[in-house]
Amino acid sequence: MSDAEQPTDDGVPGDDEFEPIQVFPEAEEMDLRPGADNCYKCSTCDTNCPVAEVDDEFPGPKFQGPEQWRLKRQDDQDIDDSVMKCSNCMRCDSACPSDVPLSQMHNTARGEYVEEQMNTFSREYVRNRILANYRRLAPLGSMFPRTTNFVMGLSATQWLGEKLLGITGEREFPEFATETFREWWTKRGGAKVDNPDKRIAYFHGCYSNYNTPEVAKALVRVYEHFGYEIMVPDQHCSGTPMFANGMLEDARRSAETNVRELAAALEDGADIVASCSSCSMSLRQEYPELFDFEGTEAVAENTWDAVEYLRVHEDLEGELEGTSVDEFDDFAYHAPCHARNQGLDGQTTEVLAPIDGVAAHDVGDSCSGISGTYGWKAENYETSMKIGEEMFDHMEESEANTGLTECPTCSMQMEHGTGYEISHTLEVLEAALVGDRTEAAAQ
Amino acid sequence: MAIEDDVLVVGGGLAGTTAALAAAERDVQVRLVSYRQSTLRNASGLIDILGYTPAGDGPLVDPFEALDDLPAGHPYERVGSEAVREALAFFDGIVGDAYAGAHTDANALVPTHGGTVKPTARYPTSTAAGLASDDRDALLVGFETLPDFEAPLAASHLEAAGAPFTARGVTVRFPGIGRDDAKVTRYAHLLDHDEPVETPAGETTAREALAETVRTHLEGESRVGFPAVLGDDRADAVRADLGDRLGVDVFEVPMGPPSLPGIRLEDLLYEALEAAGVRVTTGVPVVDYETDGEGADATDPERIDRVVVDRNGAEVPHRATQYVLATGGLVGKGVQSERDGVFEPLFDCHVPQPADRYDWFVDDVFGDQPYARFGLPVDRDLRPLDAADDPEFSNLRAAGAVLGGYDFAAEKSGSGVSLATGYVAGRRAAEGCR
Numbered sequence: 001m002s003d004a005e006q007p008t009d010d011g012v013p014g015d016d017e018f019e020p021i022q023v024f025p026e027a028e029e030m031d032l033r034p035g036a037d038n039c040y041k042c043s044t045c046d047t048n049c050p051v052a053e054v055d056d057e058f059p060g061p062k063f064q065g066p067e068q069w070r071l072k073r074q075d076d077q078d079i080d081d082s083v084m085k086c087s088n089c090m091r092c093d094s095a096c097p098s099d100v101p102l103s104q105m106h107n108t109a110r111g112e113y114v115e116e117q118m119n120t121f122s123r124e125y126v127r128n129r130i131l132a133n134y135r136r137l138a139p140l141g142s143m144f145p146r147t148t149n150f151v152m153g154l155s156a157t158q159w160l161g162e163k164l165l166g167i168t169g170e171r172e173f174p175e176f177a178t179e180t181f182r183e184w185w186t187k188r189g190g191a192k193v194d195n196p197d198k199r200i201a202y203f204h205g206c207y208s209n210y211n212t213p214e215v216a217k218a219l220v221r222v223y224e225h226f227g228y229e230i231m232v233p234d235q236h237c238s239g240t241p242m243f244a245n246g247m248l249e250d251a252r253r254s255a256e257t258n259v260r261e262l263a264a265a266l267e268d269g270a271d272i273v274a275s276c277s278s279c280s281m282s283l284r285q286e287y288p289e290l291f292d293f294e295g296t297e298a299v300a301e302n303t304w305d306a307v308e309y310l311r312v313h314e315d316l317e318g319e320l321e322g323t324s325v326d327e328f329d330d331f332a333y334h335a336p337c338h339a340r341n342q343g344l345d346g347q348t349t350e351v352l353a354p355i356d357g358v359a360a361h362d363v364g365d366s367c368s369g370i371s372g373t374y375g376w377k378a379e380n381y382e383t384s385m386k387i388g389e390e391m392f393d394h395m396e397e398s399e400a401n402t403g404l405t406e407c408p409t410c411s412m413q414m415e416h417g418t419g420y421e422i423s424h425t426l427e428v429l430e431a432a433l434v435g436d437r438t439e440a441a442a443q
Numbered sequence: 444m445a446i447e448d449d450v451l452v453v454g455g456g457l458a459g460t461t462a463a464l465a466a467a468e469r470d471v472q473v474r475l476v477s478y479r480q481s482t483l484r485n486a487s488g489l490i491d492i493l494g495y496t497p498a499g500d501g502p503l504v505d506p507f508e509a510l511d512d513l514p515a516g517h518p519y520e521r522v523g524s525e526a527v528r529e530a531l532a533f534f535d536g537i538v539g540d541a542y543a544g545a546h547t548d549a550n551a552l553v554p555t556h557g558g559t560v561k562p563t564a565r566y567p568t569s570t571a572a573g574l575a576s577d578d579r580d581a582l583l584v585g586f587e588t589l590p591d592f593e594a595p596l597a598a599s600h601l602e603a604a605g606a607p608f609t610a611r612g613v614t615v616r617f618p619g620i621g622r623d624d625a626k627v628t629r630y631a632h633l634l635d636h637d638e639p640v641e642t643p644a645g646e647t648t649a650r651e652a653l654a655e656t657v658r659t660h661l662e663g664e665s666r667v668g669f670p671a672v673l674g675d676d677r678a679d680a681v682r683a684d685l686g687d688r689l690g691v692d693v694f695e696v697p698m699g700p701p702s703l704p705g706i707r708l709e710d711l712l713y714e715a716l717e718a719a720g721v722r723v724t725t726g727v728p729v730v731d732y733e734t735d736g737e738g739a740d741a742t743d744p745e746r747i748d749r750v751v752v753d754r755n756g757a758e759v760p761h762r763a764t765q766y767v768l769a770t771g772g773l774v775g776k777g778v779q780s781e782r783d784g785v786f787e788p789l790f791d792c793h794v795p796q797p798a799d800r801y802d803w804f805v806d807d808v809f810g811d812q813p814y815a816r817f818g819l820p821v822d823r824d825l826r827p828l829d830a831a832d833d834p835e836f837s838n839l840r841a842a843g844a845v846l847g848g849y850d851f852a853a854e855k856s857g858s859g860v861s862l863a864t865g866y867v868a869g870r871r872a873a874e875g876c877r
Contacts, residue, residue, distance in 0.1 A: 042482075042484075042485050042700045042701065043626075043700060043701040044480050044484045044485065044700070044701055046626045046627075046628070046701060047484060047626065047627065047628050047701040047706060048480070049626065049628075052625075052626045052628065052629060053626065053628040053629055053631075053632045054629075054632060055629075056620055056621060056622045056625035056626075056629045057621075057622060059622075059624060060624075060626055063624070093726075094479060094480070094725065094726035095479065095480045096479055096480075097479045097480060097481070097482060097774075097775065097776070098479075098776070099479070281755075284754075284755035284756055284757075285755050288756075297756075300755070300756045301756035301757065302756075302757070303755075303756070303757070304757055308754070308757075308759070311444070311446065312444055312445075312446070312757075312759055312760070313444065314444065315444055316444075340725065340726055341726050341755075342726065342727065342754055342755055343476075343724050343725065343726045343727030343752065343754050343759075344754075345723065345724065345725055345726070346722050346723050346724055350722055362717070390676075
């Protein structure tokens, strides 16, 4: 936003004492003008948009961002309906050569659209609210995981979901774990390592708590291997699905809790790590772009991807040198869009390189197409699969029969499109550093 | 722990990728860090060496003949004409069949979307059948929904420019595209995947429908030019298929931004980086650096010890033995300006400039603009020089549009300078690791 303070070039020759004139009133709220003004219309963002490539009804990020922002200066101008077709992959953010905060503009426009133009009794609104607030339903599901998994797996349930709510019946719902990560953590008695000098606060997010606790457990074992004391603060959803559905008030409530709890952990000397690339993206970028609770900036600046943190603070690659794993074979690796935006695109292939017995083959920079809740909506299913086609092809061409990624919904899409079993990078590090699961469980 | 490599290249455009590839050939570990996407996506994809002399003479028939007469400080003068040839041969090796023009030293004349011809040393094979030196008559086809290419205007312009053939332009509806502002990637995707499209005659496929649309407009021309949206990953197949159906040679006319030939070149370069084992980090900026500050004689230039990459707030140190700065020029933001000066934002290298900013430009827009030559002065090793003509750092080299002393837009030398200086900077950086 500092660009706002830069003077414009309209002085008089020889006038050294330049006093910029305030043309626009001082912004009281978030001011997107400098971002809009930075756009020089090169359209690089549009060429990166996976939705615009397969659907010419979607006008692309340049329209959704700076152009719509300008149109909105007119009082009688509504947000264009097409904003709901944006999948929030955020690829346009890292595309822009001119620092336009595209996803911030999209999030803001989508929030306004949902709040002011969407019928809150519509099926679409109800469905989106349910999808965005998956975390509120998940505790119910995991209370009776076997029953829930059985019911959700019934074709009648899927048919009803599609007819009543517009949730695609093509996908199988992810299974709930019989024991959540937090239940396991409590039963275990919490941290096994006390270390005031090396502390992390783990933001596990919803999915590794309710659905894939093995990922969260892997993080615990790997970090304890390096002598870290692990804190598991109270937490809500990171907000990613809420941003994507324009439910900014829901996101604000969750973010407020998260920032408060995580800022308290910072006070206790911890750094924050996340195992889901969309959670870390949300804490690092979307929170400071959209909210200003006390501590938001501090939380953003001290949040890390779990593997990145070890790489910078420990000799991770040295430690992995000479290790081997038996339980995994080669992987077709997909870097999630939200990981790419954090500069993590090459990380996994680099980190796994020293481990004997596995290699991660990068399947290229295409988007998986599911983008969180996007590909779950019946009307987006086909688009989502079209976008994913390139990734599926590259997965099948690669010399591997299992997949690897750090994003829960990319993982669903990879499995859905290829039938491969998909793992998380932390599980591989756990196997290399701590040993296989049964050994690890005994520890 | 810093993330460690031998050579660290900052910048992911033509100069940066060439530097990384040239270094990686010398068996050192190379990392390329690129913040936002490079201006390659805006580039025509043409590889020009020199189309006009700095005095404006041209178009030049043989760019290499003119290289030795360039003024001191011009990037080509710094690296020498032999390095330009080596770099071009290196490029030819990377891109293989995707580019043409290696059979001669002479410039080719490629028609552009405005109907002008651009002198260039290498050109994508997709443009090869369109060369202005070819005397076969040509039909240019534009699309109603793609106003960036006005085919009848381009055709008249080509004829007025003295092209040795008859050019005719028609504008048609692109089958399968309804929206006025569909993205170029949408056109390419439809053709790449030969998707089903609705036509008045019923459902057919995108390539078949396009060929049928164009067929009725052919009047015996043996080559047909389209705006450069004919496929992305499968562009060769799309062109061949259209050519077979129409019984003509099909070529692309390079377009302004965003440009598929530029995107295809970027893809080729990044595939080459992966194959060469170069580690690539994108989406995050290098924001700061630290020198090692010890042991250096007062007269010796400082050594860069590490640079700091900002990852959404977290500062991640990256250390290498040698560094290459390839962050681009005024458009790529490797060189920036404010009211009181022009500067290089990362290492704050010296950028020569008139003290009075009203001397940065002349009133004639297309005149000899001083700002177009703004950038870093370098020694013959491509190390940036300070105001006293001493190297700013012992282990930093600069390549591409961040360099000063040339006007790439007027000379048509942008790609060539990026290739030649990227190649030399990469090679010297690798040698500096020994």
